[in-house]
Amino acid sequence: MSEALTPETPEAVLDEAADEAGEEEPIKQRKNGLYPGVSDELAESMKSGWADTELRGLTPIAQAEYTAARRAALSARFPGERLVIPAGNLKTRSNDTEYPFRASVEYAYLTGNLTEDGVLVLEPAAEGHRATIYLLPRSNRENGEFWLSGQGELWVGRRHSLAEAEQLYGIPASDVRELPAALTEATGPVRVVRGYDAAIEAALTDKVTREHDDELRVFLSEARLVKDEFEAGELQKAVDSTVRGFEDVVKVLDKAEATSERFIEGTFFLRARVEGNDIGYGSICASGPHACTLHWVRNDGPVRSGDLLLLDAGVETHTLYTADVTRTLPVNGTFTEIQKKIYDAVYDAQEAGIAAVLPGAKYRDFHDAAQHVLAERLVEWGLVEGPVERVLELGLQRRWTLHGTGHMLGMDVHDCAAARTETYVEGTLEPGMCLTVEPGLYFQADDLTVPEEYRGIGVRIEDDLLVTEDGSRNLSAGLPRRSDEVEAWMASLKG
Numbered sequence: 001m002s003e004a005l006t007p008e009t010p011e012a013v014l015d016e017a018a019d020e021a022g023e024e025e026p027i028k029q030r031k032n033g034l035y036p037g038v039s040d041e042l043a044e045s046m047k048s049g050w051a052d053t054e055l056r057g058l059t060p061i062a063q064a065e066y067t068a069a070r071r072a073a074l075s076a077r078f079p080g081e082r083l084v085i086p087a088g089n090l091k092t093r094s095n096d097t098e099y100p101f102r103a104s105v106e107y108a109y110l111t112g113n114l115t116e117d118g119v120l121v122l123e124p125a126a127e128g129h130r131a132t133i134y135l136l137p138r139s140n141r142e143n144g145e146f147w148l149s150g151q152g153e154l155w156v157g158r159r160h161s162l163a164e165a166e167q168l169y170g171i172p173a174s175d176v177r178e179l180p181a182a183l184t185e186a187t188g189p190v191r192v193v194r195g196y197d198a199a200i201e202a203a204l205t206d207k208v209t210r211e212h213d214d215e216l217r218v219f220l221s222e223a224r225l226v227k228d229e230f231e232a233g234e235l236q237k238a239v240d241s242t243v244r245g246f247e248d249v250v251k252v253l254d255k256a257e258a259t260s261e262r263f264i265e266g267t268f269f270l271r272a273r274v275e276g277n278d279i280g281y282g283s284i285c286a287s288g289p290h291a292c293t294l295h296w297v298r299n300d301g302p303v304r305s306g307d308l309l310l311l312d313a314g315v316e317t318h319t320l321y322t323a324d325v326t327r328t329l330p331v332n333g334t335f336t337e338i339q340k341k342i343y344d345a346v347y348d349a350q351e352a353g354i355a356a357v358l359p360g361a362k363y364r365d366f367h368d369a370a371q372h373v374l375a376e377r378l379v380e381w382g383l384v385e386g387p388v389e390r391v392l393e394l395g396l397q398r399r400w401t402l403h404g405t406g407h408m409l410g411m412d413v414h415d416c417a418a419a420r421t422e423t424y425v426e427g428t429l430e431p432g433m434c435l436t437v438e439p440g441l442y443f444q445a446d447d448l449t450v451p452e453e454y455r456g457i458g459v460r461i462e463d464d465l466l467v468t469e470d471g472s473r474n475l476s477a478g479l480p481r482r483s484d485e486v487e488a489w490m491a492s493l494k495g
Helices: 010-021 040-045 064-077 105-111 162-169 176-185 198-203 210-223 229-251 253-258 261-275 288-292 337-355 365-380 388-394 483-494
Strands: 082-086 092-094 119-124 129-135 173-175 190-192 284-287 308-313 325-330 434-437 440-443 457-460 463-467 472-474
Touching: 064 105, 064 119, 064 129, 064 162, 064 210, 064 229, 082 105, 105 119, 105 210, 119 176, 129 162, 129 176, 162 173, 173 176, 176 198, 190 210, 229 253, 229 261, 229 308, 229 325, 229 434, 229 463, 229 483, 253 261, 261 284, 261 308, 284 288, 288 308, 288 440, 288 457, 308 457, 325 337, 325 457, 325 483, 337 365, 337 434, 337 440, 337 457, 337 463, 337 483, 365 388, 365 434
Parallel strands: 082 190, 129 173
Antiparallel strands: 082 119, 119 129, 284 308, 308 325, 434 463, 440 457, 463 472
């Protein structure tokens, strides 16, 4: 990574210049026209000689009409109140490096913009609200910001001008640096989505209450329970890329055997970065007994022939919608007898769960259906004393099933997390909802209550389902699920 032109960081250069000039703003030119360590001639040279790169006649982003409808629904829910939804800021990884930025889900859902420091403000108007998107404008070349600031465009790349942003997002745009002062002076009821922008929250300290702010977050979470047409399309894109990522992994399992689970992780990540924005969550590339650790993301273990590989991964699209798919694969392409026995039980449980995903069904129905099948098998195998109804009533199967059978999916892998229990977990499925169905059985390597041959085997099968008017559509049907189909699929890819 290249360093700044002076011994100091670019931000320090500008801050020192401002301090010496007695100016409050950090990006200011010194009164004598000089920056520390920068000659007059260089400073003057960097101000001029640049072509006009303003983009004109831009086409609105694909989801602009959908984000407008979402803002209208939000406006109708909170009439007469100022609503503030920040994108968030860069977060330091270490010293002077930052994590890759990901906009807050609430902000991205309502605007389609994904840049740091942005803020959407809905101000009460005579009818509804007036929306403004506050963004950083193009880097200033007159005061040297674009080449002396670490976040200047010379260092991190061009950003859209405010005029360009208005064309892209269909929302009037203003300079975000002016927003905190404006919010401080604002009057009337205000709500803000907390946890993303400390400066914005500080400007509203005396104007908001956590209870009212929580209501805003809950509404925006519940609004995402039912996906619109654009969202359904993006989820399918995410799943399609994920399917290709799983195929990539199967083709290089021999290389993973020679290295570690990291080879699998890196292989899938390549697909995610080439076709999407990123992975939607930390990939679980769990081989052998690691498959019994639900969130195994260290991915530093060996990959051995004869073991199972539990791969739980999802590509995130450029619009931040993520897939969430799991397959449990025999590393050498063929299940052993005991592996197949456990795998087929999970497959049957998933089949029962998928069949229960219907409009009008209770959200819990698919979980209950899958758990019933797994409890039956555990009783049948003599691992727990029946009858099945007793096992389910006491939750005895949970020693080996461990987790819920699914969750909502969207811009977060566990989407709509702030929704109320009565509208989510105790709610009813509707067309447009997207959820995972992912039963599993996990026999820990040190579990002395099961036969030795079971120990260290973990199996999960997970697919992404979109609820339709007459049932559901498996978005991830492109990946085989039945054990014999999995073996045939792997053989075709390795051949």
